[in-house]
Amino acid sequence: MPRKSIGAILVVAISTTLSIYAFAETTAEDAAQYRTNVMTSLRGHTGAASMIVRGQVEDGGHLVAHARGLASGASELARLFPAGSNVGESEALPAIWEKPAEFAAAIDKLTNATSVFLAAAESGDKEAIAAAFRDVGGSCRGCHDQFRVAQE
Amino acid sequence: MLVAAVVAAMTSFVWRRNKSLGTGVVTAATLLAAAAAFAQDDLVRRGEYLTAAGGCISCHTMDVAGAVPLAGGRKLETPFGTFISPNITPDKATGIGDWSEEDFLRALWEGESPDGEVYFPAFPYTAYTGASREDLLAIKAYLFSLSPVSQSNLEHDLSWYVSTRLAASAWQMLNFEPGRFEPDAAQSDEWNRGAYLVRHLGHCGECHTPRSSTGVLQADREMAGSVLGEEKIPNITPHPDAGIGRWSKSDIEYFLDAGMLPDGDFAGSSMGDVIDDNTSRLSREDRLAIAAYLMSLPAMADD
Incomplete structure (x- = not known):
């Protein structure tokens, strides 16, 4: 095969499947670190939101901000797992790339749950907020169960 | 249910014998029947709650999507081999539908089946032995309120040295003391x-x-x-x-x-x-x- 076509195939492969790399010269390590950082931000939002939901901290209008953070983080999930980014401290399980349909379904679940939670937070209805937040947690947990390295 | 039926039967009997007493008796009987039904509902609801507290579902339900709750078949891997949980729905042939209250209490308090077979401690009777009679009978009432599921139990797959019920008996004799929970007054x-x-x-x-x-x-x-x-x-x-x-x-x-x-x-x-x-x-x-x-x-x- 001529060198040119190999190059072309590579370019196509990279720009279609690894759009995150195509954007800038993102290394696998960068992709993994970026993913970890986004996930950590989601954890921060759930941890903070839970304390408002449980009534330990005054809302002061900030629950909506955390709910928005969760919804926007969830909308980014699909692009956080480019192939080849399971490097370094990554806790991703190979199942993410082996079962793309199941993984996409798990992301959908979170996306839906976070938008329901955002709507509930905006409505201020405490019962709806509590129920929706539980569903957000349930979809985090469900996905981690299948697609993240077991935590100690 | 049974109470309601008996009350209804008694009522119709009294009704035929003495029409003048009829209306009052019917009202009382209806109330009694309703009270009995409520009491039974209440017991089943309490039992449902305690079944959750007792963690029965996790082990007695297969670990696959759509598995029928409490029909057994879940594998429990241990250093002694693989235990497979039994069906505890009220099916008479494959579940516990034939068990009396005393059978149920003996299983949970003493770790013994109605046939006198000693259970392996994979079934946590060593913990349930502390549970109260009232709570366990509520759990039984809840289990018996469910639809019976015909699903035969599978044999455990155990290491040779524990593979007989004799091993379970010996283990129980050495390591188990039945007894209810005693609250600590302090x-x-x-x-x-x-x-x-x-x-x-x-x-x-x-x-x-x-x-x-x-x-x-x-x-x-x-x-x-x-x-x-x-x-x-x-x-x-x-x-x-x-x-x-x-x-x-x-x-x-x-x-x-x-x-x-x-x-x-x-x-x-x-x-x-x-x-x-x-x-x-x-x-x-x-x-x-x-x-x-x-x-x-x-x-x-x-x-």
């Missing part, structure tokens, strides 16, 4: 409720307390963590580093409710099933009681 009601739920009904120690080489729970390392198959079961004593000593009571309660760790992470693990099927279905008061009890345990460093 402790609060909340603590006692928590102790009852953690040690007996909820049998948390079955996973969280390490075992000796013969499978006996190490009482002096209660809740200090263990290993089950390939999963490391965490230390949940109040040790600040090895255990959950940095968690607040509310953190523990919320973890048991929603599965969130204090830092906002939602960890998936076999505890996820326990949360979904058991602890999330408890009242907040009961979860707080569990937290109070766990926080009172001696803090244990890892081995």
Whole structure:
């Protein structure tokens, strides 16, 4: 095969499947670190939101901000797992790339749950907020169960 | 149901014999029947709650999507081999539909089947022995209110040296003392409720307390963590580093409710099933009681 076509195939492969790399010269390590950082931000939002939901901290209008953070983080999930980014401290399980349909379904679940939670937070209805937040947690947990390295 | 039928029969009998008494008797009978039905409903509801507290569903339901709850078939991997949980729906042929109340109590309190067969301690009768008669009979009433499911039990697949019921008998003789939970008068009601739920009904120690080489729970390392198959079961004593000593009571309660760790992470693990099927279905008061009890345990460093 001529060198040119190999190059072309590579370019196509990279720009279609690894759009995150195509954007800038993102290394696998960068992709993994970026993913970890986004996930950590989601954890921060759930941890903070839970304390408002449980009534330990005054809302002061900030629950909506955390709910928005969760919804926007969830909308980014699909692009956080480019192939080849399971490097370094990554806790991703190979199942993410082996079962793309199941993984996409798990992301959908979170996306839906976070938008329901955002709507509930905006409505201020405490019962709806509590129920929706539980569903957000349930979809985090469900996905981690299948697609993240077991935590100690 | 039966009570209602008997009352109805009596009523029609009285009605025919003495028409003048009729109206009053019918009203009283209707009320009585209704009261009996309510009492039965109430017992079943209490039983449903206690079944969640007792963690029956997680082990007695297959680990596949769409599995029928409580029909058995779940595999439990242990160092002694693989145990397969039996069907505890009220099917007479394959479940426990023929069991009397005394049969049920004997199984849970003494670890013996109605045929006098001794159970392996994979069935946590060693914990359930502390449960009250009232609670266990409510659980039985709930189980018997469910639709019977015909699903035959599978044989356990065990190492040769424990593969006979004789091994189960010997183990029981050496390591088991039946007895109900006795509240500790020096402790609060909340603590006692928590102790009852953690040690007996909820049998948390079955996973969280390490075992000796013969499978006996190490009482002096209660809740200090263990290993089950390939999963490391965490230390949940109040040790600040090895255990959950940095968690607040509310953190523990919320973890048991929603599965969130204090830092906002939602960890998936076999505890996820326990949360979904058991602890999330408890009242907040009961979860707080569990937290109070766990926080009172001696803090244990890892081995």
